[in-house]
Amino acid sequence: MSDLWLLAIILLGLVAGLISGRINPAVLFLFAFLLCYLFDMVALDTALTSFTNIGLVTLVLLVLAATALEKTSLLGKLSQVIGNSSLPITMAKLGLSTALLSSFTNNTAVVASLIGVVRRNQVHAPAKLLLPLNYAAILGGTLTLIGTSTNLIVNSFVENAGLPALGFLSSRPSLL
Template sequence: MALDAYLTLLLFVATVAGLIRFQTRPAAVFGGLLLCLVAMGLVDRQQILTGMANSGLVTLILLMLCSLVLEKTRILRLIAKKVIVTSYRSSWLRLFGLTTLCSAFLNNTAVVATLMAPIRTNPHHNASRLLLPLSYAAILGGR
């Protein structure tokens, strides 16, 4: 076998050993592996960027960042106060309608991610009773 094959096999074994030894720090183990692969010339910069720049992954990360920003704004809290009220049936209908309408024009993942925080922190209803209908409403609106 070529030298590259031996190096790759050695790095694989070292990575498994590192993951066993440092179970609470897998990111550090994989980061070290990546540095070793680059330093040894087994992986070039273009391969790294191609692997990390998956458009679906980048889109999902950006959608989650947007939902985190919206959670910090006052407008989402105001909307949540209007949608989630003391009556479960009324809250369910309002949430279902809002989610279906928003999902018709926006990405389903973004709508669900944005509305999850107000649902989890509402003082009136158990979040588990509203999260599944939220998901179904997003699917219905996105069709």
């Protein structure tokens, strides 16, 4: 059996397992990796290099930093400052603070952290604030290299290809 057909069977089994939801996804991916390793489709040094991708490590550290931010009283104070005005002003305050936070931390973690702020708002319904919160996080995340996980992963692929790394505040390779 050729490697291509074997890989297709492994991927189909992985997708079927993910869709069924009966097995933990981490176990499924580990099993798929082990099958690929046992059938000599991937070398161990290549796999270990992928696990130590600097973009992935940076992403994990940013999520940890956002989790630590969520544990502080800063978000509670932010909730009091943001939600005490009219809806347009509240949306503007929420949008600016979210965009600023998500440009320097991971935008997914920022949204997860600020959902509690939106939920605790006594003046406006969360349904009116959640979509603007998401849009502001997306916008803020695109402003810097560390704002979204996609930028970090693409930058690590760019560096691995031997090209100049993306600049912190630019969406094109830096020439410095």
